[in-house]
Amino acid sequence: MHSSAVFLIEFGAIILGLGLLGRLAGRLKFSPIPLYLLAGLAFGEGGLLPLGASEEFVAIGAEIGVILLLLMLGLEYTASDLVSNLKTQYPAGLVDGALNALPGAAMALLLGWGPVAAVVLAGVTWISSSGVIAKVLGDLGRLGNRETPVVLSILVLEDLSMAVYLPIITALLAGAGLAAGSLTLAIALGVAGLVLFLAVRYGRLISRFVSSDDPEKLLLVVLGLTLLVAGVAQQLQVSAAVGAFLVGIALSGEAAEGAHNLLSPLRDLFAAVFFVFFGLHTDPSSIPPVLLPALALAVVTAGTKIATGYWAARRAGISVKGRWRAGGTLVARGEFSIVIAGLAVSAGIEPSLGPLATAYVLLLVIIGPLTARYTEPVASLLTRRFRPAAAASATGAATGTDAGAAAVTPGPRESFEEQPTPVGDATSRHS
Numbered sequence: 044m045h046s047s048a049v050f051l052i053e054f055g056a057i058i059l060g061l062g063l064l065g066r067l068a069g070r071l072k073f074s075p076i077p078l079y080l081l082a083g084l085a086f087g088e089g090g091l092l093p094l095g096a097s098e099e100f101v102a103i104g105a106e107i108g109v110i111l112l113l114l115m116l117g118l119e120y121t122a123s124d125l126v127s128n129l130k131t132q133y134p135a136g137l138v139d140g141a142l143n144a145l146p147g148a149a150m151a152l153l154l155g156w157g158p159v160a161a162v163v164l165a166g167v168t169w170i171s172s173s174g175v176i177a178k179v180l181g182d183l184g185r186l187g188n189r190e191t192p193v194v195l196s197i198l199v200l201e202d203l204s205m206a207v208y209l210p211i212i213t214a215l216l217a218g219a220g221l222a223a224g225s226l227t228l229a230i231a232l233g234v235a236g237l238v239l240f241l242a243v244r245y246g247r248l249i250s251r252f253v254s255s256d257d258p259e260k261l262l263l264v265v266l267g268l269t270l271l272v273a274g275v276a277q278q279l280q281v282s283a284a285v286g287a288f289l290v291g292i293a294l295s296g297e298a299a300e301g302a303h304n305l306l307s308p309l310r311d312l313f314a315a316v317f318f319v320f321f322g323l324h325t326d327p328s329s330i331p332p333v334l335l336p337a338l339a340l341a342v343v344t345a346g347t348k349i350a351t352g353y354w355a356a357r358r359a360g361i362s363v364k365g366r367w368r369a370g371g372t373l374v375a376r377g378e379f380s381i382v383i384a385g386l387a388v389s390a391g392i393e394p395s396l397g398p399l400a401t402a403y404v405l406l407l408v409i410i411g412p413l414t415a416r417y418t419e420p421v422a423s424l425l426t427r428r429f430r431p432a433a434a435a436s437a438t439g440a441a442t443g444t445d446a447g448a449a450a451v452t453p454g455p456r457e458s459f460e461e462q463p464t465p466v467g468d469a470t471s472r473h474s
Contacts, residue, residue, distance in 0.1 A: 083322015108317030117291020135355035136200035172377025190365035216390035250298035337402035371418025375411025
């Protein structure tokens with residue numbers, strides 16, 4: 044009885060604290076993720092008041108949080124969206140992976156952590172935060188902007204890559220050999236391909252089977268199906284998160300819309316618990332030694348994300364202002380970086396990886412909304428400042444002839460003014 048009372052007090056205090064932190068973040072207009080991580084640091088190993096009775100339940104809640112995060116992500120997209128995205132936007136996805144995964148891998152190798160930690164840290168620095176970015180786009184009123192479909196396309200490709208990346212990480216962290224790892228990846232790819240095929244061909248039938256006018260029945264069926272598939276996937280050494288992601292993709296139409304509305308509060312609750320759980324297992328004293336590498340990695344990968352968005356928007360024919368906005372919007376990292384790092388921490392691969400990932404995400408989840416808002420104005424200001432100097436230099440070198448005048452006459456060039464450009468189909472079924 045006593046332990047039950049202590050559990051209720053501890054867990055109730057956690058939920059209440061998360062609610063108050065979320066309200067504070069809403070007033071300050073930024074993501075609550077860093078506050079959740081800080082709360083975990085404060086009450087975890089080496090923190091101010093370590094938890095005891097509720098830790099096991101928090102661990103289970105954190106696992107459910109990861110599953111719901113991936114399920115809700117899958118509900119955002121249809122299988123046909125993903126297939127068409129692969130066909131049209133894969134070059135942007137390749138550039139995104141190369142520019143943003145390599146710095147993480149290089150940092151892990153420079154720190155002497157080994158190849159497995161390098162693959163993990165590459166994923167941490169590669170994947171942008173869909174949740175933070177979606178909130179930022181809504182807050183800034185950019186959901187209808189011409190560059191937004193480009194941003195969404197990159198996010199979709201990153202999310203789809205999780206279906207391949209997570210099984211690879213699972214095999215590596217489990218210490219599986221080449222044969223076992225290849226078998227795990229083959230199973231994951233086979234299951235993903237099968238689910239995509241069934242979703243494209245029989246998505247309506249699956250959604251009709253799951254759909255119900257009774258919210259209670261719809262919630263129970265979707266949640267039960269997700270946990271069942273996630274458990275089977277984990278038993279096959281694939282990944283519970285991948286299983287949940289594929290369930291979300293398979294649902295469409297009214298079933299997806301209804302499940303999205305019903306599961307959003309549960310997702311928010313258990314995802315917050317997950318971030319707290321990650322912080323609970325990170326000793327605050329372990330962060331200062333890795334703060335400098337985390338800061339260097341944050342600066343480098345913020346620049347590579349901006350370059351990625353700029354290049355992808357330019358390829359889509361977006362104006363210069365839109366290119367800078369697209370790049371700045373992609374900077375934020377968040378939930379999936381922590382998910383990837385959490386897998387490595389649970390496997391005990393590298394003790395310093397968790398603290399570095401925590402510091403890295405804390406930095407970029409704060410910097411990300413700022414780059415989304417100010418990258419384009421700063422770029423415009425710098426362009427206006429340097430352009431008169433270049434024009435004056437060209438005027439001084441002119442001979443005064445018609446040819447010289449022509450040399451300093453502005454010709455056709457990229458303008459900072461918005462130009463009408465075709466916008467591709469939005470990739471998210473909720474955008």
